[in-house]
Amino acid sequence: MPDLSAPGPGRSGVIxxxxxxxxxxxxxxxxxxxxxxFTTGLRHAYGLGRSGKSKVMPFLLLAMSLLPATIVVGVVVLTGLADLPVSYADYTNQTQLLVSLFAAAQAPVLFSRDLRHRSIVLYLARPLSSHVFALVRWLSLTVAILLFTAIPTTVLYAGAMLAGLDKSDQTTDLLKALVLQVLLAMLVAGVSGLISSISLRRGFAVVGSVMALIVLTGIVTVVQNIAWYEADSETVPVAVGLLSPWSLVNGLANSWDAGVDTVVPVDGAWVPAYAIIAVLLVAGCLLGLVARFQKVGSR
Amino acid sequence: MGRPPVISTAGLTKHYGTVHALTDLTVDVGAGVTGLVGANGAGKSTLIKILLGLLEPTGGNASVLGHDIEHEGQEIRRLVGYMPEHDCLPPDVSASDFVVHMARMSGLGASAARERAADVLRHVGLDEERYRPMGGYSTGMKQRAKLAQALAHDPRLVFLDEPTNGLDPAARTDMLRLVERIGSEFGIAVLVTSHLLGELEQVSDHVIVLDGGHLLRSSATGEFTQHTGGLLVEVVGTETERDRLGEALAQRGLTCRPRGAMVAVDPPPPDLAEGAAVHDLIRDVAADLGLGLMRLQPDRRHLEDVFLEGGTRA
Incomplete structure (x- = not known):
């Protein structure tokens, strides 16, 4: 190629x-x-594509929730137990503190940052509408939480297969657990996302989500136990279970025979009630998110 | 010029309860740089938000690049860029990463977005610092990053809301020059707002003046700053020399008044208005007094004058 702008003597190139x-x-x-x-949001929920510091929390929590699963797998494979000591669905329930912390810590990344720094204005001046933006953000967090619960469950399943447990039984239990995890992820993402989109200070958002996911669930469990053991009531424990995302999912898991024990079995008309309340809670959170982003966008 | 307007509004109105942000605004905006002037609260930002489809007007309608704001907001937002007035940059991201992401949010593919971001950041003058988190940027750098994200997807029209806000005089000049280049060299239509009339005068082809949500005036910058018929004269020396010249010119029948270091000469009486008679007279007077002529130029009105006139009229 003839170079019409040949570099002069002593110069290596021309800009x-x-x-x-x-x-x-x-x-x-x-x-x-x-x-x-969606992809960017999912990556950001795990700190990927962000600073090194922001990867610590999600991966530390994930490692902590994986640790018991790997121990269980080791025990089952080495000792040749006939069954897993914990069901797939119950494993998620037992690690609920970690799941809730993950959601509480990472929801502000997806829902507070854009609002707090007002970069939401730049997003909304682009083709996606505020509705779509809010829903896509929620979907990112839902999938992030689902991965958080599904990864340890999958490790358990791999261990069960290695130990030669019955494949069809295990697969059925696993699929039940995954369906419940999807519902759980939708609920937890909705609740923590809505809280984070309203309280823009990260600290407040985390505390708010912890209150709604961890403290509330704790209160529900205490009330259920008191009502059952002290007052001998069957209705109150089941009814109170409608009040927190975790007790909703656990109640449904119990009625579905997915290996989760509740204080009082959830059955009869309570099952559709649990399902309806869960769906309404997800829908309510989504409506709240959409309304919130629309309001911010028009300011 | 026969070309369809870039923006066209008809009876555009926005009321928030009893607050009337915009009232019956009918105006056309063409290619090049258009200045949107008004005091704070005159309705400039409201107009931009309505044109972006982020706010719904109470009444009237508008089209941007041939798309109706009511039904084709998404199509409009695909083709325009927006630089908001207030801070809108996340502090923990670098300008480079942020502009790439914003280009992707406008529909550019991953590699195109990277290429465009590098190009645009170079044009706005962010060099090595583009790789640093934006939280540590000066106001000038933040304004450049905000401008870069508005240009990232090669829009056909950009809304720049107070781009010179908070800048020191040198950075202000740089930013204005950049705005001018966007309109001329880049070929992107610009609607730029400011509450400072003087700075838009330098860069705009056309100026729209808003006052309390009403359209005060819309015309080419040349018409605003048309020749008044008067002259400005400056001579070497101090105020003493200026006053000597002024007095001597007054004796010859011209109405003069001091303006800064110069003498402003009002439009001359008819007998001197022919050809270059006034110019000759001023030259001769200065020569007689032994004063060195430094400047002799037509006195143009400034946008401020128009604004003040309009303000009293309305």
Whole structure:
């Protein structure tokens, strides 16, 4: 190629100012933009693509929730137990503190940052609407939480297969647990996301989510136990179970025979009640998120 | 010029309860740089938000780049860039990463977004610091990063809301020059707001003046700053020399008054208005007094004058 702008003597090259260049390539549609937003959000929930410091918390929590699973797998494989000492669904329940902490710590990353720093304005001046933005953010957090619960469960399942446990039984239990985890992730992401989008200070958002997910569940459990053991009531413990995301999912797991014990078995008309309340809670959180982002966008 | 307007509004109105942010605004905006001037609260930001489809007008309608704001907001937001007035940058992300992400949010693919971000950051003048978290940026650097994200997807129109806000005089000049380049060299239509009339005068082809949500005036900058018929004269020396010249010119029948270091000469009486008679007279007077002529130029009105006139009229 003839070089018309040959570098002068003593200079190794010439920097050309090309001037302003227009972009005439393909512009993606809203679907592709939403997918990019979803992937970025999912990565950010685990600190990927962010500072090194922001990876510590999610991966530390994930490691902590994986540790018991690997120990269980080791014990089952080495000692040749006939069954897993904990069911798949109950494992998630037993590690609920870690799951709740993960949601409480990471929801502000997806829901507070853009609002607090007002970068939401820049998003909303782009093709995606505030509704889609809010829903995609929620979906990112839901999948992040689902991965958080599904990874240890999958490790347990792999261990069960290695130990030669019955494949069809284990697979059925695993699939039940995964369905329940999807519901759980949708609920927890909705609750913690809504709280984070309202209280923009990270500290307040974390405390708010901890209150709603951990403290509330603790209160529900205490009330259920008191009502059952002291007052000998069957209705009160089941009814109180409607009040927290964890007790909702555990109640459904119990009625579905997924290996989770509750204070009082959930059966009869309570089962549809639990399911309806769970769906309504998810829907309510989504409506709240959409309304919140729409309001912020018009300011 | 026969070309369709970039922005066209008809009877656009926005009321928040009893607050009237915009009232019956009908105006067209063409290519090049258009200044949107008004005091704080005159309705500039409200107008931009309505044009972006982020706010719904109470009445009237508007189109941007041929798209109706009511039904095609998404299509409009694909083609325009927006630089908000207030801080909107996350502090823990670098300008480079942020502009790439914002370009992707406008629909550019991953590699195109990276390329465009590098280009645009170079144009706005963010060099090595583009890799640092934006929390540590000066106001000037933040304004540049905000401008870069508005240009990242190569829009056909950009809304720049108070881009010179908080900048020192040198950075202000840089930013204005950049705004001018965007309109001319980059070929992107610009709607730029400011509450300072003087700075828009330098860069705009067209100026729209808003006052309390009403349209005060919309016309080409040239018309605003048209020649008044008067002259400005400056001579070498101090105020003493200036006053000597002024007095001598007054004796010859011209109405003069001091303006800064110069003498402002009002439009001359008819007998001197022919051809270059006034210029000759001023030259001769200065020569007679032994004063060195430094400047002799037509006196143009400033946007401020128009604004004040309009303000009293309304």
């Amino acid at each position: 050309h100012d090309l001037g302003y260049r227009h972009f005439d390539g393909v512009r993606e549609g809203s679907g592709a933009i939403a997918r990019t937003l």
